[in-house]
Amino acid sequence: MKPVIKILVVNGSPKGDHSLTLQHSLYMLGQEKDVEYKVLQAGEDLSKIDFEESWLEAAIGDIEWSDAIIWNTPVYTMLVPWQLMRLFQLIKAAGRNSIFEGKYATSMMTCFHYYDQLAEDWLRGMSEDLGMSYIEGRTADNMDMLNKTHRASMRFFMNDFVSSCRNRYPVERKFMPYRKRNHRDSRRAKQPRPKEQILIWSSQS
């Protein structure tokens, strides 16, 4: 028996169990041997403005438990739903960003392919900044799962992802680390443009 890989599916869809995206992740994980998985319903549970500390502690516990995370999310207005962003914000505010370090991550998104690449880039950038090894994810539209070839390719993708986690394959970082602008940078940004520059531009116009 191969070592068991523990995967946390973080569902960003506010639809919870009724999320179409979630059916994709569950289908793929259901085909895998030697995998244990849990679902964290971040989208549904963080939809309410009132927020419970105990929920966050349990979510942090689930993340710590996992070897790898699947960011399972619909695309909402070219990005991920606010609830998923909120999860990142809450963990950061609790000073617990280190729980992500060294884990593998990927994404499963469903959408109608309108700027879904932006949503994935955002998730990838976040994951990389949190010290995770992000492996390119999958996107599907709402009919893809009815297609046999598509389902075969989904199974291949998950098998490959689990194997990368199990063997701890090295993963190349895609994005430069996010750098906070420091105080000097912001002071420089506020300085007025030099007069000569203004003159040159106005003489050209």
Ligand SMILES: Cc1cc2nc3c(=O)[nH]c(=O)nc-3n(C[C@H](O)[C@H](O)[C@H](O)COP(=O)(O)O)c2cc1C
């Ligand atoms: C408010 C809203 C915004 C959406 N924005 C996009 C979008 O920008 N690009 C896109 O391709 N799909 C967009 N969609 C479509 C959803 O991503 C798609 O319906 C998805 O399959 C829903 O997944 P779920 O059932 O897991 O929540 C949007 C849907 C909603 C409700």
